[in-house]
Amino acid sequence: MASERYNPRESEPRWQAFWDKNRCFEATAEADKPKYYVLEMFPYPSGRIHMGHVRNYTMGDVIARFRRASGYNVLHPMGWDAFGMPAENAAIERGVHPASWTYDNIATMRGQLKSMGLSLDWSREVATCDPSYYRHEQAMFIDFMNAGLVERKVSQVNWDPVDHTVLANEQVIDGRGWRSGAVVEKRELAQWFLKITAFSDDLLKALDGLDRWPEKVRLMQKNWIGRSEGMRFTFELEDAHGKKLDDGLTVFTTRHDTIFGASFCAISADHPLARHLAEHDEDLQAFRREVAALGTSEETIEKAEKKGYPLGLYARHPFHKDVKLPVYAANFVLMGYGEGAIFGCPAHDQRDLDFARKYHLPVIPVVAPRGADPKTFTIGNEAYVEKDGEDTVLINSGFLDGLSVPEAKEKVAHRFEVEGIGTRKVNHRLRDWGVSRQRYWGCPIPVVHCEACGVVPVKKEDLPVKLPEDVKFDKPGNPLDHHPSWKHTSCPACGKPARRETDTFDTFIDSSWYFARFCSPQAAEPVTAEAARYWMPVDQYIGGVEHAILHLLYSRFFMRAMHKTGHIHLDEPFASLFTQGMVVHETFRTEAGDWVLPAEAVQKDGQWFHARTHEPLLVGGIEKMSKSKKNVVDPETIIAAYGADTARWFMLSDTPPERDIEWTEAGVEGAWRFTQKLWRLVTDVADLPRSAAVAAADGLELRRTAHRAIAAITDDLTNLRFNRAIAQLYALSNAVGAALASKEKSAALCAALREATEFLVLGFAPMMPHLAEEAWALLGHGTAVVNTPWPTPLAELVARDDVTIAVQVNGKRRDEITVAKGLKQAELEPLVLALEGVKRSLEGKAIAKIIVVPDRIVNIVCKG
RNA sequence: GCGGGCGUGGCGGAACGGUAGACGCAACGGACUUAAAAUCCGUUUUCCGAAAGGAAGUGAGGGUUCGAGUCCCUCCGCCUGCACCA
Secondary structure (H helix, E strand, O other), X not given: OOOOOOOHHHHHHHHHHHHHHOOOOOOOOOOOOOEEEEEEOOOOOOOOOOHHHHHHHHHHXXXXXXXXXXXXXXXXXXXXXXXXXXXXXXXXXXXXXXXXXXXXXXXXXXXXXXHOOOOOOHHHOEEOOOHHHHHHHHHHHHHHHHOOOEEEEEEEEEEEOOOOEEEOHHHEEOOEEOOOOOEOEEEEEEEEEEOHHHHHHHHHHHHHHOOEOOHHHHHHHHHHHOEEEEEEEEEEEEEOOOOEOOOOEEEEEOOHHHHHHOOEEEEEOOOHHHHHHHOOOHHHHHHHHHHHHHXXXXXXXXXXXXXXXXXXXXXXOOOOOOOEEEEEEEOOOOOOOOOOEEEEOHHHOHHHHHHHHHOOOOOOOOEEEOOOOOOOOOOOOOOOOOOOOOOEEEOOOHHHOOOOHHHHHHHHHHHHHHHOOEEEEEEEOOOOEEOXXXXXXXXXXXXXXXXXXXXXXXOHHHOOOOOOOOOOOOOOOOHHHHOOOOOEEEOOOOOOEEEEOOOEEOHHHHOOOHHHHOOOOOOOOOOOHHHHHHHOOEOEEEEEHHHOOHHXXXXXXXXXXXXXXXXXXXXXXXXXXXXXXXXXXXXEEEOOOOEEOHHHEEEEOOEEEEOOOOOEEEEEEEEEOOOOOOOOOXXXXXXXXXXXXXXXXXXXXXXXXXXOEEOOHHHHHHHHHHHHHHHHHHHHHHHOOOOOOOOOHHXXXXXHHHHHHHHHHHHHHHOOOHHHHHHHHHHHHHHHHHHHHOOOOOHHHHHHHHHHHHHHHHXXXXXXXXXXXXXXXXXXOOOOHHHXXXXXXXXXXXXXXXXXXXXEEOOEEEEEEEEEOOOOXXXXXXXXXXXXXHHHHHOOOEEEEEEEEOOOEEEEEEEO
């Protein structure tokens, strides 16, 4: 029958209101039900949602709806990562208050997310900029202080002398501030640090237990933590006249086996020794400035030549007391790692070799391939860095000669320890987490500086330390610092006048525990033990791989710190992690080079033109959607034109979720046509006569198809293979369409059609929830799909009783045969040999053997 | 430089070591229509062939196997993470 088109514009808001009114997605802990906590990384309220959000939240929503239907008690919350620089920039540029800018954006984006039909528990919504959220952050910080997890220390920062602010490394471009363009200075500032390094080894070891995290992410974290085992030991130092200095030079190495190959020592330009000597050495001062100037841009660092400055000091070789190693300050030694000092072994380290060649230092090979002649083995322009296995051996190394690298390391380590000049030492690349920011729009750090008492934490009963609302952004620097009264307070310890800390927290702190807060968002403590025990950990976390290191590592650290201070019972917040790909799109630009929005590009005869100016456009690469390249498609426009279901369906189709998906108009059109096709199928099936005769033979094949499809979809959704689940749904809809087309429809076929269609509707409900509700009602159900359990396929319909087996001759497919399942080789052989295709290709050949893989394949191997 | 991943039709992509190309998009042919859209039916890896059928085919080369897109080795290309980490 002719049916009306499905109209998402009318239907979608109606069902959203229905779910809202019936509080379908509000979660309450129920002890007798298995819980499932699904979470997508919460958004920054930048203003409007983008396609990346649509993809992320659609995936999470499919999981949430599928799990809910499958009998889980699902928690699926949403909130806002609401502190940060863009709000302050808006205040500076447009005079809006950061709070109103942020809350306006939240209101807009909340509305946009609601129009997507997400099954979110909005009653748990949190915004990190709300004092009811950040007060707990402040309380926990004080607990962390008491637990020894907080440190205040002087560290080097990038200082923008125009904006009067500290810049993150990412904000320094070619040595200049990204906003002001001023040449960035290095400054030393007292900053707050969270001692993430206290958990270095634990954070590293526990990665092995995260077996439902992508291998890639675990590896990135492993490299970031960067554990290396080595030795710290001290050289005796003397000056050019042979006079011994009071202090020695302590270095870190992982290659103590190569100690006999040492030909110099090098220290960082920032090493205390270099600083000390520079006080009376202008050339050294100049060298230090040169190194510091180089220190900002990665590219120049990469290309920089190895350079050193001889300090006029010499280090005594620990085992060859007559050997004196010259000591340099060098541009390739980092103060931030190890001891900021090394010994150079040019033969076995490329940097040391480059340095040695430049300054004509000896290159002494001490490791060589086993069997090489120590007298003739030499090093050219490449260091010999082999160190593993039994194929390398120590040479020119006194008491180490003939040993393997690990044996030599052990022997040197032992000797250093016995002689008291060195100890074994594990070093990590991971640095403590600097959390101070000289900004307004962040969580105030809850401490007070008192002249008498020093640094004193604010009393817990005085929390939260709220941001002042009356702030001005009229001059550069931190508005909290400029505020006339806010920072003036009294000391919590002695009561005398004191100064508030005006730094605020890095916003990564806000996002390091929000998932725990969602368990009990209104609680008087950060998270209640009861709620955490029921809901945590997050069963499925979904987000972009760009957060693979910082956010996920900080969150893992924060759980441990919260555990240590009694706020939570576990260390690992995310049991399973999924990192989805980006949304990409073609780029267009005019011949003049200006980027053009896809909405303004029209295609004619295979050429692209500007819709208004009609000038021809150049089609550029397919790249991540970004405002700068204008290759963005606004989700709101798409939802208005096609509905949320179509957008959701497209996001999940075809491309595997972990890969980048290309947004195309044709793809959206295809998804739109499919929603209409589904609607037609459902209206046609709804008109069929009802029958209870489901088991009869007429409909059997369709029933099998439907039950198998649901079994496959269940499997695919469980494993987040959305694109495959969607392929199954297409196939099932094709089967329903084909059955509908048959002229004679028995009662049994009608019943099978109805069953298959209901499976289809329930099957696509997680992806297209509005259409599913509408279809479900049309099929005559008085209850909503959200309250309908996921269909259970019948095992006897999923199982196959016959099977199609491919028949190969010498590994090439020649024929196929459909037989009863479970046939043995002896029963199968005569059937197979009688096949036409097999006989043809066996002509004149002798059978050597027949390989039978039951129910799968037969391979006839023959000669001649 | 070091590490990780990926190379399959015109495109997105399917394939427990067992019939390569499921499903979708696009294209082409046909039906319906005054016409278009929508819809429906069909074709679509390449080569030979009217067809039946045959040959080749998963970046290149080699290997293991009755059988390799899948496992191993060498190479090429692309993507990605870290990057002077001692």
